[in-house]
């Protein structure tokens with residue numbers, strides 16, 4: 022067995038050696054973004070995206086806050102860690118990542134209203150690859166808003182109808198409890214950034230996978246992840262996944278970051294109209310901004326995110342959520358540090374399914390160097406998964 026394996030390995034190595042060099046096997050035929058540059062030319066700020074192949078692109082602007090969105094086909098990113106963290110000229114910073122299957126996105130946060138003066142594609146020259154060049158200039162707020170409105174009008178015609186939220190729960194056909202784990206953020210929404218540059222979206226996905234493995238090993242749970250890769254998801258589509266899976270429990274995973282690097286510890290949040298404290302309210306406001314961060318146009322939507330109203334049917338669910346939160350806090354205490362009053366309440370949009378007990382776990386602070394290191398370790402991720410699984414066993418045991 023071993024010998025065959027090594028022969029195959031050798032053949033593969035030879036084939037690999039003979040084959041023309043490829044940037045990376047996993048990248049496939051995707052266009053690779055090799056660099057992004059910002060040039061401050063006084064009145065104009067130039068944004069350049071460099072790629073190894075020709076690119077199609079589409080630009081539009083959004084208000085409150087001022088954003089310029091550049092949509093690309095699905096690309097692979099080869100940018101320096103921390104790219105986008107700081108801007109220049111009229112650009113405050115930018116984010117990039119997968120927005121939807123087949124569609125990548127760059128979102129520029131602007132310091133002021135801007136107009137796209139010109140945009141064009143350049144062929145490789147002077148050691149540079151293919152480049153998308155976008156020149157932005159300052160305009161008045163009035164001009165900016167007209168430009169946003171015009172884009173909205175043209176997009177309304179082209180926009181695909183949004184699927185109606187699924188409000189009926191499917192019949193339960195299988196044995197075992199259905200758990201939906203929601204790795205927070207993803208794709209063009211990276212979440213918070215750690216002391217050493219860890220991205221919240223990667224930590225949450227790693228822990229979600231560990232929880233899934235742990236629960237499936239027990240044989241009593243069916244686990245669905247809201248996302249399996251580095252892709253953006255609307256907050257409401259996370260809730261819809263839980264509903265259409267017929268979830269018995271929904272857990273959204275996050276990790277926070279603060280200016281104060283000393284703060285550390287985990288906390289569990291459940292939904293409430295009234296926040297337990299100022300910090301919880303601010304946290305919920307940050308987490309609820311995911312759609313804005315990803316450059317989603319919310320002009321024609323109900324401000325469901327801003328307005329957390331709880332109906333009567335939700336009260337019972339909230340009791341169950343609180344029961345699970347209590348059990349989970351107890352288990353997290355055995356695993357590592359938790360915040361004082363580790364069960365907190367606030368208006369998180371992702372916890373709004375009226376009939377599914379839901380909690381949001383802030384697993385720790387990426388701004389705290391020690392906790393960031395822990396959260397990156399697979400061994401610690403497994404410990405967190407164990408704690409979550411133990412709490413779940415107890416919760417369902419009590420509800421038999």
Ligand SMILES: [Zn+2]
Nearest residue numbers: 205212275276
């Ligand atoms: Zn988060």
